[in-house]
Amino acid sequence: MRRETVHAWLLLTPALALLVAFTHWPAVATLWDSLSSTPRGARPAHWVGLANFAALMDDPVFFQALWNNFIYAIATIPVSVVLALAMALAVNRAIPGRAALRMAFFLPTMLPMIAIANIWLFFYTPDYGLLDQVLGALGFGRHNWLGDPALALPSLIAVAVWKEAGFFMIFYLAALQSLPPVLREAGALEGASDWYYLRRVTLPLLMPTTLFVLVNAVVNAFRLVDHVVVMTHGGPDNATNLLLYYIYETGFRFMDTATAAALTVVLLVILGALAGFQFGVLGRRVYYR
Amino acid sequence: MLGRRALLGALPVLAAPAIVRAQTAQSLTFYYPIAVGGPLQAVMDGYCADYKKETGVTVNPVYAGNYGDALTKAQTAIKAGQGPHFAVLLAAEMHSLQDADILVSLDEIGLDADGKKWVDSFYPAFMANSHVGGKTWSVPFQRSTLIAYYNKQAFSEAGLDPEAFPKDWAGMSKAAQTLTKQDGSGRVTRWGIKIAGDLGNAQWTFGALANQVGQKLMNEAGTETYFDAPKTVEALTYWRDLAPRGTPPGISAWPVLSPDFLEGNTAIIWHTTGNLTNLRGKAKFPFGVAGVPGKDSPHTVVGGGNLYFFKHASAAERTASLRFAQWISAPERAADWSIKTGYIASSPAAYDTPALKQYVAGFPAAAVARDFLPVATGELSTFENQRIQKVLTDQIQAVLNGQKEPGPALADAQRESTRVLRQFL
Numbered sequence: 267m268r269r270e271t272v273h274a275w276l277l278l279t280p281a282l283a284l285l286v287a288f289t290h291w292p293a294v295a296t297l298w299d300s301l302s303s304t305p306r307g308a309r310p311a312h313w314v315g316l317a318n319f320a321a322l323m324d325d326p327v328f329f330q331a332l333w334n335n336f337i338y339a340i341a342t343i344p345v346s347v348v349l350a351l352a353m354a355l356a357v358n359r360a361i362p363g364r365a366a367l368r369m370a371f372f373l374p375t376m377l378p379m380i381a382i383a384n385i386w387l388f389f390y391t392p393d394y395g396l397l398d399q400v401l402g403a404l405g406f407g408r409h410n411w412l413g414d415p416a417l418a419l420p421s422l423i424a425v426a427v428w429k430e431a432g433f434f435m436i437f438y439l440a441a442l443q444s445l446p447p448v449l450r451e452a453g454a455l456e457g458a459s460d461w462y463y464l465r466r467v468t469l470p471l472l473m474p475t476t477l478f479v480l481v482n483a484v485v486n487a488f489r490l491v492d493h494v495v496v497m498t499h500g501g502p503d504n505a506t507n508l509l510l511y512y513i514y515e516t517g518f519r520f521m522d523t524a525t526a527a528a529l530t531v532v533l534l535v536i537l538g539a540l541a542g543f544q545f546g547v548l549g550r551r552v553y554y555r
Numbered sequence: 556m557l558g559r560r561a562l563l564g565a566l567p568v569l570a571a572p573a574i575v576r577a578q579t580a581q582s583l584t585f586y587y588p589i590a591v592g593g594p595l596q597a598v599m600d601g602y603c604a605d606y607k608k609e610t611g612v613t614v615n616p617v618y619a620g621n622y623g624d625a626l627t628k629a630q631t632a633i634k635a636g637q638g639p640h641f642a643v644l645l646a647a648e649m650h651s652l653q654d655a656d657i658l659v660s661l662d663e664i665g666l667d668a669d670g671k672k673w674v675d676s677f678y679p680a681f682m683a684n685s686h687v688g689g690k691t692w693s694v695p696f697q698r699s700t701l702i703a704y705y706n707k708q709a710f711s712e713a714g715l716d717p718e719a720f721p722k723d724w725a726g727m728s729k730a731a732q733t734l735t736k737q738d739g740s741g742r743v744t745r746w747g748i749k750i751a752g753d754l755g756n757a758q759w760t761f762g763a764l765a766n767q768v769g770q771k772l773m774n775e776a777g778t779e780t781y782f783d784a785p786k787t788v789e790a791l792t793y794w795r796d797l798a799p800r801g802t803p804p805g806i807s808a809w810p811v812l813s814p815d816f817l818e819g820n821t822a823i824i825w826h827t828t829g830n831l832t833n834l835r836g837k838a839k840f841p842f843g844v845a846g847v848p849g850k851d852s853p854h855t856v857v858g859g860g861n862l863y864f865f866k867h868a869s870a871a872e873r874t875a876s877l878r879f880a881q882w883i884s885a886p887e888r889a890a891d892w893s894i895k896t897g898y899i900a901s902s903p904a905a906y907d908t909p910a911l912k913q914y915v916a917g918f919p920a921a922a923v924a925r926d927f928l929p930v931a932t933g934e935l936s937t938f939e940n941q942r943i944q945k946v947l948t949d950q951i952q953a954v955l956n957g958q959k960e961p962g963p964a965l966a967d968a969q970r971e972s973t974r975v976l977r978q979f980l
Contacts, residue, residue, distance in 0.1 A: 307656025327949075391811060392803065393743070393820050402742060413752075413806030415956055499754040502806045502952040518627045520942045521655065 293534065299527035311524070318528035328529070330504050331512040338423060338508060339487035346427045347479055350434030351472075355464075357435075358442045368439070375433040383496035386425045387412075390497070412498050415505035422506050425493050430486060434479045441475040442468070473552045477544065484540050488533060509533055580875035582613045587643040588625035588860060589618060591896065592813055593833035598895050602883060614879055622860065623755045623941070633657050633867055640868040641876040643696050643860040646684040647936035650777035652863060653687060654938055654979075659866040660690040664873045673881055676902045680857060680928050684936060693861035694880060695901040697892065699827040700855045700924045700931045701763045703848075704834060707841040709734055709745065709822035720845035724767070724793055727848045731801025734822040747801040748823040749816075750794065751809035752955050757948040758935045760825055763856035764790040766932040767849035772947075777937040778979045782947060783962075783969035791961040793850075795954050805956050816842075827858060828924030831897025835918075844920035846927040857931045859898060890914075899925045937972075938979045946971045 300318055305311040322328050357368045374382060389396045390411035398409055411421045445468065453463045469476075491511040494500060500507035500515065507515075513533065517526030589595050596618050603614045619625035622645045632638035644652070652658050661674065674682075674691055681695035707717035713733045721727045731747030738744050750760050758772075765772050770786035773779060781787060798804040807815075812824045817837050825847055834842065846853035862880045864873060882888070886904040890911035893900035905911055906925070915922045937943045950964040959967075 307654055394818060405740065407742060408803065410803065410805040413808065415958065501754050501948070502956055503949045503958065518631055519623065520939065521630060
């Protein structure tokens with residue numbers, strides 16, 4: 267073997283070992299587990315083929331969790347990204363109290379999701395929680411925010427947007443700061459309106475950031491379930507059951523590791539497909555300087 | 556040959572420190588849940604500090620969340636090969652823990668004559684979830700019954716007798732409706748009653764409601780459920796029909812029942828007796844404690860946690876765990892825990908201690924839960940217990956939210972639980 271090849275492998279080994287140990291091996295092990303039965307006490311696991319997946323097809327809660335996750339994703343992703351951009355544009359210019367405003371926008375990101383969920387638990391308390399008190403003063407009635415199936419998922423979505431938008435704002439803000447001011451001046455000379463400049467110059471130049479933020483938002487839409495644990499436990503009647511929470515519930519509450527592994531494979535496939543779409547299709551339309 | 560003999564000769568020497576260490580387990584870890592308010596962690600830490608002073612053995616109490624969380628944490632840690640040596644877990648998890656094959660029976664750890672006497676010293680009702688296959692698998696630690704807490708001030712204000720809590724369903728509904736108060740705009744400022752319908756708690760409350768019409772939710776073996784029995788449907792219908800005039804429509808969650816009660820947002824809650832001391836310390840109004848009603852006469856459900864011992868611990872650790880369990884459930888400690896929480900002391904002997912006698916004499920509410928033990932049923936306890944709990948709770952929630960009728964909802968629950976339990980028949 268050539269000396270360079272040996273060197274190359276030696277240099278790659280640490281990263282490769284980490285990748286295999288923490289990413290690829292667990293994924294393969296999960297796939298294997300999803301094709302076996304759950305070992306219980308004296309009954310060891312045995313090969314069951316696709317039976318776990320077939321059982322999922324008969325599981326209405328699985329489909330509801332998928333649907334809930336879909337709603338959750340298509341609501342949180344665009345809203346938090348647009349909000350982040352708007353906030354970044356707002357605090358990018360010289361306005362009084364800029365530092366305080368930036369901090370206020372970023373604050374929710376610094377708090378752990380568990381703490382946020384507990385704060386919102388108070389906001390959402392029926393009758394005497396903050397929201398109901400404000401709405402009550404305006405003459406509205408009582409809302410069981412987390413106990414009503416029609417309101418529970420939107421309530422969780424609001425919490426997620428509140429937490430995420432500030433985080434994405436930081437990336438947009440950094441990107442905006444790095445735009446060369448000469449473009450702004452050139453635009454002004456040509457008589458471009460603010461809206462035109464935003465649409466034709468700023469937004470295209472922000473595309474790499476937008477792609478990065480979108481990837482993060484998509485991952486978070488499937489990954490962030492801490493508030494489900496604190497606020498609803500997936501209830502009422504699975505109205506807020508998201509895919510990852512359902513995996514947790516199946517794997518660690520019901521100790522049904524085989525079904526949980528099958529669910530994880532489904533989640534992996536979904537995330538893989540989304541990542542492929544984002545990098546393959548969207549990525550090609552992004553202009554990198 | 557020589558090599559092997561030398562090796563064999565060296566073995567006892569090599570093993571000696573390990574044996575010495577094993578014979579005197581100096582450090583134990585256990586998980587325990589808290590399902591009520593109040594500074595109970597400090598109380599538990601205090602017991603373990605006392606034990607250390609008395610015996611020199613360190614016991615690390617690990618607060619592990621609510622009952623569901625504690626179960627998850629203990630099982631996961633044991634699966635990973637380093638769980639606690641023993642734990643306080645829901646008494647109703649008996650069948651599931653057996654199935655997981657992680658428990659060691661008290662008989663296997665070894666009970667001498669004193670030990671046997673100790674096992675026989677508990678209230679028999681609390682040992683109901685402890686025996687399987689002729690062996691004893693757990694002992695009661697913090698046991699409870701579902702009881703009613705009611706705001707006496709609200710009772711007087713609504714023209715009800717604060718010393719006469721309703722004993723039957725009709726009276727209960729009427730009282731709840733009378734207690735619900737609206738302001739000028741029609742907004743409710745005080746609800747009559749709140750009952751927990753969230754996951755992990757709905758099935759417990761519902762066990763009491765079913766018992767109130769004389770229906771059990773499962774068989775003793777934990778392999779069958781009776782969710783679609785006509786009387787079960789009757790119980791759920793009663794619960795649903797308390798809304799909207801007596802109780803808010805939809806789900807009320809266990810963790811907010813106490814704050815709701817203390818805020819005056821609801822006049823009555825059904826909660827565990829383990830919450831008594833917490834509410835007593837915080838209520839700014841006179842409140843009463845009573846047995847929950849029944850269709851004809853009061854009936855309730857037992858609940859709470861038992862001490863379980865785990866198989867993966869070494870022989871010495873098991874013995875040491877058992878010794879600690881005996882110490883912490885001794886009458887004086889049981890009495891103290893009962894006073895500090897409101898849980899029913901686990902043995903009759905605890906009620907003969909001067910401390911608890913005096914406490915009950917000065918605060919008769921402390922004995923209410925115990926007095927309703929004879930009309931209490933066991934709580935929902937099956938194989939795959941967490942899954943069955945959720946199957947039932949999902950349908951209860953669908954009914955309380957008006958998405959389904961009680962009959963079809965409970966038929967769905969029964970179908971699903973039959974499917975899950977099929978393998979255990």
